[in-house]
Amino acid sequence: MKVFNEFHDGFVEGVLLDGTSALLFLSTWKEDRVVMKLDDVRSLKMNDLRHGNILFEVIVREGSEITHDDIEQLFGFSDDSKAAKKLTEAREEQLVVVELNPSYGASSLAIAKSFRTMPRRTWLNEIVTIEKSPGS
Numbered sequence: 001m002k003v004f005n006e007f008h009d010g011f012v013e014g015v016l017l018d019g020t021s022a023l024l025f026l027s028t029w030k031e032d033r034v035v036m037k038l039d040d041v042r043s044l045k046m047n048d049l050r051h052g053n054i055l056f057e058v059i060v061r062e063g064s065e066i067t068h069d070d071i072e073q074l075f076g077f078s079d080d081s082k083a084a085k086k087l088t089e090a091r092e093e094q095l096v097v098v099e100l101n102p103s104y105g106a107s108s109l110a111i112a113k114s115f116r117t118m119p120r121r122t123w124l125n126e127i128v129t130i131e132k133s134p135g136s
Contacts, residue, residue, distance in 0.1 A: 097109065
């Protein structure tokens with residue numbers, strides 16, 4: 001399990017869903033703006049998104065760290081055998097769970113094939129490059 005301590009008392013500034021990708025716009029308490037990009041998202045839940053969302057913690061669990069509770073919350077299974085099967089699949093595929101826990105406002109839980117974080121400026125430069133490329 002990886003805990004991103006730099007986001008404690010930081011902010012959830014927004015979310016963008018784009019096909020099977022999700023972009024979480026976060027900032028640290030030092031106001032460093034970051035994009036967390038999740039690819040091949042299998043499920044994502046976000047609750048209580050408000051103006052001024054304050055983060056308590058950002059946690060990432062991979063493979064065998066993914067829990068039965070994660071699967072139940074993400075997929076809404078009431079049948080333990082279905083949840084157990086989905087948990088086994090998630091671990092075999094080496095999926096990642098990204099969890100945003102709030103001090104105030106937005107909470108989120110997502111499961112995806114991969115994630116990466118990047119400075120917001122890097123993400124913006126990638127978008128501008130894509131927009132300027134021929135044939136797009």
